[in-house]
């Protein structure tokens with residue numbers, strides 16, 4: 001799969017590990033920055049890069065990282081068509097796909113250790129959306145469209 005990955009400085013250490021892992025698994029990985037754990041940057045700037053990669057179709061999925069995963073998930077979800085899910089364990093990683101058809105996985109590098117984070121990535125990518133939840137996702141899409149018209 002084609003996967004776009006980005007992080008702010010708080011997420012940077014985990015980004016390198018996730019990218020190595022995804023490449024080893026045979027995925028086509030695009031690094032959208034940032035490139036330092038010590039140079040402070042703003043997570044919305046990186047959230048939007050992942051979000052645009054996914055909604056444009058240049059990536060099948062996005063992975064967005066910051067210190068907690070909170071800020072970058074909030075920012076990514078501002079882009080129409082993005083369903084970004086902050087996960088903390090294997091169950092939420094799997095359900096983010098099965099129930100919410102999430103297209104961006106968010107993790108916190110300061111809150112989730114790297115072994116669990118890599119397992120969450122695998123669980124997220126392996127899971128498939130369940131059709132019984134589609135009507136709810138359609139309501140989210142409708143909310144996006146109505147918000148644009150207000």
Ligand code: RB5
Nearest residue numbers: 010066067068070071072
């Ligand atoms: C950056 O210091 C930190 O605020 C950011 O990585 C993230 O945790 C915000 O939600």
